[in-house]
Amino acid sequence: MQIVVCVKPVPEAETRLRVATGGATFDPEGVKFVLAGYDESAVEQALLLKESVPGSSVHVVSAGPGPRTEEVLRSAIALGCDRATWVELPGEAASDPIAAARAVAPALENPPPDLVLCGKQAGDDEAGLFFSALGELLGVPSFGFVVDLRWDAARTAFTFQRPTEAGAERWEAPGTVVVGLQQAWNDPRTAKLPNILKSRRAPIAKVVATPAPATNRSEAFALPPPRTGARMIDYKTPEDAAQQLVRILREDAKVFP
């Protein structure tokens, strides 16, 4: 089974972002980019499938500028992906999900792989457009919010579920399908030290993409306002603290009569 997994380098969750000059995006200077969130689950899913279906291999693909894109590809190799392709794309184009899909589609196998896995949305802009755009460009069906993806050897098809408000949909895909994976229904593994060392020396295929015309652009980027409204209760005993809290909730916040 040929599995492709598409990943995007995103700022580490603990990073403190600053607004870039011009105000349209954040300043990437000093920001650590990582493989994270939904993409981490997608890589884990690809590796679980590879381990359960003999003769499978996982090809990890990412579109974006260096060095962050190369770094997340090496992270994916350290986790167990077999080969990697870096579609080099300027940061601006890579942050446009449609443009990124246009850059990635030609870099995929011909004939197409059996399965293309993506996070259902990126951990930074959370646009959630890439997987469906890629499915459209490849001419194959795409599904988002997917959980419990399995290969059913008897039926030679992928089976998966989509949780909805009314219940869970169960699907079966006999041919190539692009999947946007829901986070955290698997427990992503940690790369082992020797594999991290090996991943540094692994070859990474590089494709230089011509950016497609932008389909959108960021106008302004702002950090959330600092949180306010916290109020400390000065108290002498726990009973005193509880009484004051009840009074504040009742009289000031008016959350109950």
Add this chain to the structure above:
Amino acid sequence: MVDFSLTPEQESLRDLARKFARTEMAPHAAECDKTARFPEEIYRKAYELGLMNLNVPSEYGGSGLGVFEQCLLVEELAYACGGMTTSIIANCLALEPILLGGTPEQRQRFLAPFCAEYHLASFCLTEPTGGSDAAALRTRARRDGDHYVLDGEKCFITNAPHASLYTVFATVDPEKRTKGITAFVVPRSARGVAPGRDEEKMGHRASSTSTVRFEGVEVPEADRLGAEGEGFAIAMRTLDQTRTPIGALATGIAQAALDHAAAYSLKRVTFGKPIAEHEAIQIKLANMAQAVRAARLLTWNAAWTIDGGRKGTLESSIAKCFASDAALHVADEAIQTFGGYGYMKEYPVEKLLRDAKLTQIYEGANEIQRTVIARELLREYA
């Protein structure tokens, strides 16, 4: 040009240790400290990820890291728990004599099966009557045909109750002092090897420490490392390699103390403002930050010296001595910043002081480090 930045490889190794420290070690640090539990499940996970036999070359199944990379990892681990870190890196200390003194055949025979699965090893040098004065050790190795018979007792041995392999230093002739000391590899399964009970310790309580008795233990000549009388040199060269990571361990404890103190100082309000706005606390934090960074830079300098192929005795002694003194001082100041809360076990900083204390004592007490520093230094002036 001197460059203090890390390579992408070094960053990803550090990230691995940081993730492991924060997700696997930190949540259990307080509990293991309180109950003196030896969290073997955490050490197994450390082994599985390749965080245990850091100095053993990959051809024998270790991680094959240089001292600098070891220091990066050790600092991250110690940030979460100094005691667990001591137990995780004890294999590096115990196996180094085999790397330095073993023949290729011995390295293959001892290290490959050892590193192929989770095992602990202990470095057995210190004795009840001789720690810093290692040359005064009394454990005897008597030659008997094609083997030796070991008799004696070692103490303060890290991981000893859980180890399957010991590297043991014994004398073939006490009259010869250092020239009689000889190194051996002794499996736990050998008849007459008896680790003692876990010691109750002030800190590093997630680590395990005990005596090890050797009573008529037969050791084949093939399991002797180096020639008779080469043991002291092997032990000293081992400590030259492993002393620097202790500087990193101390730096990790110090960094944790600074981070706790700084974060607390921004939240705690006295006289109408956060204590971080009081000059008395600012001076503390500034001094703590200087000590932490100096400790790290001295450690990095020692590691860089050793990885460059030089002995680095002076540099590693300075790093270990300075960083461990810094750790104790910074942990002390962190407690002072917390005030009464800092003295309470409910808060994390008093543990840091107890853990920091050991770094001044083990792997060569700081008094010995200063003796070494002065000796190496004066050699330059003589």
